[in-house]
Amino acid sequence: MKNSKTSINLLSSFEAEQAYYEMLGPLPELFGNSKTEEKEQSVTKGKCFFGYFIDRICLGILALEFPFVQTAHIDWIRVKENSATQEIEKALLCHAEMFCQDHSIYSLTAETRIPLKNEHLKEFEIYIKAGFRPLFERRNADLGYVIVYLNKIISPKIFKWVDLTHELSEKIPTWDRNCGFKHKEISTYEEGATGCQFSIQSIEMLAGAGTHIDAPAHCYPRSKTVIDLPLQSLISPCVVIDVSEEAHDRYSIDILTIRNFERKYGNICKNTFVIFYTGWERFWKQPEKYHNHFDFPSVTQEVAEYLVSKDIRGIGIDTLSPDRPDSKFPVHQIILGAGKYIVENVAKANLLPAVGSYVFVMPIPIVKGTEAPIRLLGMFPG
Numbered sequence: 001m002k003n004s005k006t007s008i009n010l011l012s013s014f015e016a017e018q019a020y021y022e023m024l025g026p027l028p029e030l031f032g033n034s035k036t037e038e039k040e041q042s043v044t045k046g047k048c049f050f051g052y053f054i055d056r057i058c059l060g061i062l063a064l065e066f067p068f069v070q071t072a073h074i075d076w077i078r079v080k081e082n083s084a085t086q087e088i089e090k091a092l093l094c095h096a097e098m099f100c101q102d103h104s105i106y107s108l109t110a111e112t113r114i115p116l117k118n119e120h121l122k123e124f125e126i127y128i129k130a131g132f133r134p135l136f137e138r139r140n141a142d143l144g145y146v147i148v149y150l151n152k153i154i155s156p157k158i159f160k161w162v163d164l165t166h167e168l169s170e171k172i173p174t175w176d177r178n179c180g181f182k183h184k185e186i187s188t189y190e191e192g193a194t195g196c197q198f199s200i201q202s203i204e205m206l207a208g209a210g211t212h213i214d215a216p217a218h219c220y221p222r223s224k225t226v227i228d229l230p231l232q233s234l235i236s237p238c239v240v241i242d243v244s245e246e247a248h249d250r251y252s253i254d255i256l257t258i259r260n261f262e263r264k265y266g267n268i269c270k271n272t273f274v275i276f277y278t279g280w281e282r283f284w285k286q287p288e289k290y291h292n293h294f295d296f297p298s299v300t301q302e303v304a305e306y307l308v309s310k311d312i313r314g315i316g317i318d319t320l321s322p323d324r325p326d327s328k329f330p331v332h333q334i335i336l337g338a339g340k341y342i343v344e345n346v347a348k349a350n351l352l353p354a355v356g357s358y359v360f361v362m363p364i365p366i367v368k369g370t371e372a373p374i375r376l377l378g379m380f381p382g
Contacts, residue, residue, distance in 0.1 A: 007053050008095045011061070016049035019058035023080040047075060050095055052088050059083045062092040064099070069356065070381045072100050074110040086126060093130045100154045106381050108132075108152045124148070135232075136271060162351045164316075164359070164376040165211045166284060172210055173287035175320055180206035207371040213363045214342040218370040219332050224339060226369035233341075234361040236273040236313040238378065239265070240352045244279030249295040251278070255302045265355045270311040273359050277349040281318040284347070294324050301330035308338040314361075316343035316376070343376060352378045 011019065052060035060079040064072050077092060079085045100108055110132060112123045132150040166172065174180045187200035208214070216223035241261050243253055253276055262268060278297035283290040290296070299315070299322040307315065315322060315335060321344055322331040335342055343361060357380035363372040 004054050005056075008091060009051050009053060010099075011049040011051045013047065013049065016051065016061055016063070019051050020061055020078065023058055023061070024078060048099075050092055050099070052079075052092055060088040060092055062089075062096055064096055066105075070105050071107045071109070072096070072105045074108065086122065089123075089126050090130065093126070097130075097152070097154060106154050106159065108154055110150045111147050112150070113147060159379045159381060162348055162378040162380075164347050164349060164352075164378050165374070166281075166345055166347045168205070168210045168373070171285075171287065173284065173290040173320070174206060174209050175291075177287070177291055179287075180209045205373070207366065207369060207373065208344070210373055211343065211345045211347060211376050213361060213372055213374050214332065214336060214344065215370055215372075216336040216339055216341070217368075218342075219329075219336045223336070225367075226363050226372040227365045227367060229341060229363075233313055234363075236271055236359055236361075237269070238273045238275060238352065238357045238359040239268055239355050240275045240277055240349050240357070242277045242350065242354065243297070244277055244350065247278040247280065247297040249292055249297070251297040253278075253297065253299045253303055255300065255306055258303055258306060261354075268307070268310050268312065271313050272310075273313045273316065273361070274307060275316040275346055275349045275352070275359075276318070276322070277346075278318055279350075281345075281347055281349075284345075291320065294320075294326070296320060296324070298322055298324045298327070299331045301327075301334065304331040304334040308334055308340065312340065314341040314343065316346040316349070316359075318346045318349055320344060343374065346376060349378075353380055356380055 047063050047065045049064075050062045051058045052062075058080070060077065060083065062077045063075040065075045067073050074093075074096065077089050079088045097108060100106075110127055112127060127150050130152070132152045135149050135151050168181055168183075170179050170181055170183060172179055172181060182204040183201065185199055185201050187198065189197040189199055213226065215226045215229060217225045217228075239261075241253070241257065243251070243257060258268075268274065276297075276299060280290070280296050283292075296319040297317075298319070299317065304315075304322075315331075321329075322335075322342060323329040332342065341361075357378050360375075360377040360379070362375040362377070363369075364374070366372050
């Protein structure tokens with residue numbers, strides 16, 4: 001086989017179906033409903049296919065689909081029996097990744113069965129070795145097996161980043177109206193040793209000051225503290241529900257707002273982090289107005305119950321709290337009681353798109369911490 005010619009070609013759905021038939025027999029439902037043989041059609045609509053050829057004989061096919069903007073999903077890979085399966089699959093995966101890079105696609109996803117059997121383990125390992133990382137599992141009750149969903153970030157360079165964190169100072173607004181943050185220098189450069197000078201500082205603060213996280217233990221004893229929250233739960237797809245045009249100091253975000261958002265942008269999915277942007281952050285540098293005797297936009301109990309039913313990761317809001325104290329804190333009880341978390345005092349959420357972003361919640365890992373200051377970052381393709 002020294003003189004064999006190997007190539008990977010972009011195929012139309014018709015060409016892919018013909019090649020598949022020659023390899024494994026007919027299975028037309030894999031190929032969509034494209035009526036054209038033009039390759040450009042398969043790139044821009046539905047699915048696109050890559051064929052692995054040796055001497056013009058197709059030994060493997062990979063199908064890509066495009067469920068979201070700048071996102072590709074490996075729908076399936078098939079390799080001819082008795083061929084070098086792993087080598088061909090690896091080559092097709094590599095080619096698909098290069099294709100994604102060329103077309104400014106930032107995320108490549110795939111699904112495979114949980115590796116309980118050897119044949120499933122091999123496929124799982126191919127994805128892992130190619131740089132994919134498991135995100136979550138889903139059980140197919142009808143078929144009796146579990147699927148693992150994997151993801152690979154193709155090019156982080158095409159992301160835009162937003163710092164959603166307020167700066168800490170001795171003038172920030174807090175729940176009890178006493179700033180709760182002290183920052184001082186305890187050793188100056190002038191006091192340092194000869195040849196090496198340091199400024200040494202100390203801070204003293206409330207754990208719930210500034211942009212911070214409430215862990216379930218904030219409300220419930222023996223619940224998860226800050227350090228008990230799994231790392232993967234702190235990195236999530238994000239939606240931003242913007243109510244800034246109608247929000248006022250006694251405004252409550254109700255279930256109709258959520259329904260309208262889903263009607264416009266699609267259903268809020270499992271494991272999503274939901275940010276409510278009320279526009280209240282514009283008063284951040286006016287502590288008395290931001291506090292406003294606890295009159296600020298909030299979230300209703302019905303919304304909290306609905307979001308928990310959707311199995312979200314957590315919620316964030318650009319006010320001191322999603323609850324006003326006169327309501328007896330139903331949102332805290334519902335969200336934290338479900339093992340989720342709350343982020344308060346979110347900054348600049350209006351710079352994120354309504355859908356399609358990710359958030360990174362990075363708390364200080366405080367032992368027995370029920371609250372903690374965080375760095376909150378948002379990321380979206382740009």
